[in-house]
Amino acid sequence: MAEKKWVLLVSLAFIxxxxxxxxxxxxxxxxxxxxxxxxxxxxxxxxxxxxxxNNGVDRGTVESRAIGPNMTACHHSYGRPDLLVYCCPPGxxxxxxxxxFEFPDPRSPVKxxxxxxxxxxxxxxxxxxxxSIMKSLPYDDPRSFARQAELHCQFCTGAYEQLNYSxxxxxxxxxxxxxxWHRMMIYFHERILGSLIGDDSFxxxxxxxxxxxxxxxxxxxxNENSAxxxxxxxxxxFPPRVADLAYSTDKNHPHxxxxxxxxxxxxxxxxxxxxxxxKTELFMGCTYRANDGYCDTTGTVExxxxxxxxxxxxxxxxxxxxxxxxxxxxxxxxxxxxxxSNIDRLWEAWxxxxxxxxxxxDPDWLDSFFFFYDENLKLVKIKVRDVLDTTKLGYxxxxxxxxxxxxxxxxxxxxxxxxxxxxxxxxxxxxFVSDFRPDGRVLDGIFTVKVLRPMKRxxxxxxxxxxxxxxIEVKGNDYxxxxxxxxxxxxxxxxxxxxxxxxxxxxxxxxGDAMKKKxxxxxxxxxxxxxxxxxxxxxxxxxxxxxTVSCSNVSIEGIRIEYIE
Ligand SMILES: *[C@@H]1O[C@H](CO)[C@@H](O)[C@H](O)[C@H]1NC(C)=O
Ligand SMILES: *[C@@H]1O[C@H](CO)[C@@H](O)[C@H](O)[C@H]1NC(C)=O
Ligand SMILES: *[C@@H]1O[C@H](CO)[C@@H](O)[C@H](O)[C@H]1NC(C)=O
Ligand SMILES: *[C@@H]1O[C@H](CO)[C@@H](O)[C@H](O)[C@H]1NC(C)=O
Numbered sequence: 001m002a003e004k005k006w007v008l009l010v011s012l013a014f015i016x017x018x019x020x021x022x023x024x025x026x027x028x029x030x031x032x033x034x035x036x037x038x039x040x041x042x043x044x045x046x047x048x049x050x051x052x053x054n055n056g057v058d059r060g061t062v063e064s065r066a067i068g069p070n071m072t073a074c075h076h077s078y079g080r081p082d083l084l085v086y087c088c089p090p091g092x093x094x095x096x097x098x099x100x101f102e103f104p105d106p107r108s109p110v111k112x113x114x115x116x117x118x119x120x121x122x123x124x125x126x127x128x129x130x131x132s133i134m135k136s137l138p139y140d141d142p143r144s145f146a147r148q149a150e151l152h153c154q155f156c157t158g159a160y161e162q163l164n165y166s167x168x169x170x171x172x173x174x175x176x177x178x179x180x181w182h183r184m185m186i187y188f189h190e191r192i193l194g195s196l197i198g199d200d201s202f203x204x205x206x207x208x209x210x211x212x213x214x215x216x217x218x219x220x221x222x223n224e225n226s227a228x229x230x231x232x233x234x235x236x237x238f239p240p241r242v243a244d245l246a247y248s249t250d251k252n253h254p255h256x257x258x259x260x261x262x263x264x265x266x267x268x269x270x271x272x273x274x275x276x277x278x279k280t281e282l283f284m285g286c287t288y289r290a291n292d293g294y295c296d297t298t299g300t301v302e303x304x305x306x307x308x309x310x311x312x313x314x315x316x317x318x319x320x321x322x323x324x325x326x327x328x329x330x331x332x333x334x335x336x337x338x339x340x341s342n343i344d345r346l347w348e349a350w351x352x353x354x355x356x357x358x359x360x361x362d363p364d365w366l367d368s369f370f371f372f373y374d375e376n377l378k379l380v381k382i383k384v385r386d387v388l389d390t391t392k393l394g395y396x397x398x399x400x401x402x403x404x405x406x407x408x409x410x411x412x413x414x415x416x417x418x419x420x421x422x423x424x425x426x427x428x429x430x431x432f433v434s435d436f437r438p439d440g441r442v443l444d445g446i447f448t449v450k451v452l453r454p455m456k457r458x459x460x461x462x463x464x465x466x467x468x469x470x471x472i473e474v475k476g477n478d479y480x481x482x483x484x485x486x487x488x489x490x491x492x493x494x495x496x497x498x499x500x501x502x503x504x505x506x507x508x509x510x511x512g513d514a515m516k517k518k519x520x521x522x523x524x525x526x527x528x529x530x531x532x533x534x535x536x537x538x539x540x541x542x543x544x545x546x547x548t549v550s551c552s553n554v555s556i557e558g559i560r561i562e563y564i565e
Contacts, residue, residue: 065289066367066383067177069160069170071095077157077169078512079328080320081477087153087328090140098371101382104191104394111190111203111395113345116218116338118398119205124220130193130202131227131334142373143192149331151185151372156327158511165291169514173327174298175288176281176365179347180384182340187393188372188380189337195375203395206341209305210269211403212262215242217313221335230333232315232323245269245305246496246504247312248481248547249321268496269404272300273350275527276503279464279564280358282524283350289364296519301350303506306343310508311479313339321479327510345397348390353405359388408531412493412500415533421489422541434542440471440555443482446491448543453561464564465529467502467542469521471557478550480507484523485543487534494545499531504547518557524564 072095074088114123137144154160158169172181186204194202208214216239221228237243242258245265256264277283277300285302286295313335314325323329330336351359360366366385374380390396411418434449441447451467467484474480484502485494495501503523529535542559546552 062363064367065291065364066369067170067288067290067364068163068369069155069371070163070166071160071371073161073166074154074159075161077153077159077328078515079153079157079510080326081509081512081516083320083328085153085157085328087150087157087159089142089147089150089154096379098379098381101380101386103386103392106392106394108394109201110391111194111201112398113203113341113395114205114398115208115211115214115400116205116220117208117214119218119220123205124226126197126199126202127193127205128220128226128228130197130199133196134193135227142377143196143375146332148185148189148192149329152331152336153328155181155370156510158515162290167514168291169511171288171294171511171515173302173508173510174285174519175295176284176286176299176360177288177368177384178285178299178302179343180365180368180387181370183344183347183387184370184372184382185331186337186340186344187387187395188374190395191375192373204341205338206345206397207335207338208342208345208400209243209245209309209339210265210342210346211400212266215258215262215265216240217243217335218338221338228334230323230335232318232329232333233313233335234316234321236316237312243305243309244312245308246483247304247308249311249316249479249550250548253547263407264495264497266404266407267409267498268304268501270407270409271496271501271503272304273346273402273404274353275408276300276524277350278354278524278526279466280360281564282464282466282522283358284360287362287365294515294517296517297522298507298519300503301343301346304504306339307479307506307508308481308504309339311506320477325479325508327508348397349402409497409499409501411532412495412498413489418487418489418532422487425489434560435558436555437471437557440473440557443544443546443551443554443556446543446545448488448541449559450539451542451559451561452539453537454563459563460565462565463526464524465526466562466564467521467523467525467559468562469505469523469544469556469559470518471555472505472519472521473555474507474509474516474519474553475555476550476553477509478553479548480509480550480554481505481547482551482554483545483547484521485545486525486528487532487541488543491543494543499528502528502542522562522564 074092076084076086079085135145139146155172158171160170162168162170190204194200207218222238242261246268283299285299286297288295310324311321314321320326323333367383369381369383371379371381432449434451483504485500486502488500502525505521
């Protein structure tokens with residue numbers, strides 16, 4: 001052990017001297033803090049051969065830090081920071097035998113997931129029947145709808161501890177487990193529904209809220225005489241109202257016409273899926289390893305449209321906009337599954353846009369595992385690496401266009417004019433610093449700061465310039481949203497449909513204190529800076545605009561620029 005540490009230290013020093021750091025941060029103490037984990041695993045990986053060779057003993061093998069739940073360690077948890085809940089399965093204390101995941105028989109029919117707005121009546125009848133049966137199963141049956149819903153509660157509120165680390169809860173939101181865990185959940189859900197009606201081609205539909213004609217809630221979810229109906233929703237958002245992908249609960253949030261909303265949605269999608277998601281971490285969320293505590297950066301799409309739509313659907317009459325508005329209750333609403341089927345499809349879309357170059361290859365991610373009951377009531381252990389090929393999983397998505405791909409937002413003001421307007425403003429206003437430590441700055445109003453770009457040097461084309469809002473602390477229980485703009489010259493044009501919009505922080509508080517941590521918001525802006533013709537400037541203006549009253553319970557420590565390789 002001592003020897004391993006020594007190898008690690010020497011190698012660390014070696015790496016620090018020999019190679020450029022993976023991300024350039026102005027505060028050097030933080031460099032170590034942030035990168036120690038990654039460097040350590042990198043070093044151990046690289047020097048494995050050496051450690052083995054050294055004295056013939058294989059001790060260079062990297063210990064796995066994959067995450068997995070301890071299935072016999074379930075307990076009460078916090079559905080909202082102010083609400084204790086209990087969602088453990090009955091009899092969890094006894095360990096249940098499980099089988100390892102196996103891919104479905106490749107000869108069985110491919111389940112083609114179809115867009116919800118194009119379903120024919122016969123499919124809706126079929127799905128309604130399957131869902132009704134599922135809802136009628138007793139709670140003891142893990143295939144029952146109620147138990148399916150509890151799965152989501154268990155893994156988002158910290159009901160389970162991690163295997164081998166009995167004081168560290170598992171959390172699948174705000175981490176790189178977000179996409180694969182939800183894929184697993186709806187994969188088994190879909191198979192159970194199919195088996196309940198004896199149809200092995202049954203496929204979950206997806207609510208394609210990212211394409212104009214499908215942006216309102218699909219009609220069958222609001223049919224009161226169906227299993228799809230759910231009372232805990234915001235009825236003012238029922239069709240024909242178009243979903244607001246950048247939703248905030250603020251009373252002053254503009255109420256747009258459907259056509260205006262569609263335009264905003266498409267441009268917003270472009271930022272979240274394309275220009276703001278050009279690096280793995282920006283889209284997938286932060287690395288999250290066993291005994292790591294919680295990671296602190298949420299992926300673009302997980303925040304919005306994922307969180308924003310959860311909030312948009314949930315009932316305004318409930319304290320946390322339950323059911324969809326809080327994770328402990330979200331999967332009780334049947335629309336959850338169509339929402340996540342679309343999230344699953346967008347994960348595939350992002351992988352395709354980037355030719356799979358950005359796929360995570362880290363074994364700690366690939367080997368992280370969970371347990372689900374399948375359609376035959378068998379408990380299955382399934383790893384992230386098992387769910388990376390939808391063909392092998394036996395399902396596909398019917399092709400629909402990605403209209404947002406060509407909705408790159410334009411600058412709100414021509415860049416040359418903006419430069420002059422900003423110069424005038426700068427002469428009038430004092431320059432604010434962008435570091436508010438140690439006390440932090442409360443987000444009780446809109447503010448703009450000047451952020452220096454780290455010293456110029458040769459930068460590789462692939463490096464992504466990233467605005468980092470760090471030390472975000474959320475104190476209240478309510479949904480929080482704030483938006484970030486760059487070089488905004490006209491505050492009346494603060495809108496995601498313009499290029500000045502860099503991204504959004506959309507957060508649904510959940511879990512108890514053990515799950516609270518200061519967070520970061522990372523926004524990839526290389527393309528944005530080019531479009532605003534500000535990529536040669538030494539600094540940029542960054543505007544933070546609170547979009548919910550709950551922001552007065554939020555503080556941040558500062559804003560800086562980093563480069564992600
Ligand atoms: C799982 O949890 C149980 C109950 O808390 C504990 O006794 C056991 O040691 C844990 N197992 C592992 C491998 O962490
Ligand atoms: C838990 O510990 C056991 C024994 O040390 C080890 O074999 C296993 O890989 C660990 N599991 C996880 C998920 O860390
Ligand atoms: C962007 O803002 C910076 C101030 O931080 C200013 O120097 C620069 O001229 C602006 N660029 C444009 C294109 O407006
Ligand atoms: C701030 O948080 C406190 C405690 O959770 C809560 O009572 C209060 O309503 C919150 N204020 C706002 C404006 O959200």
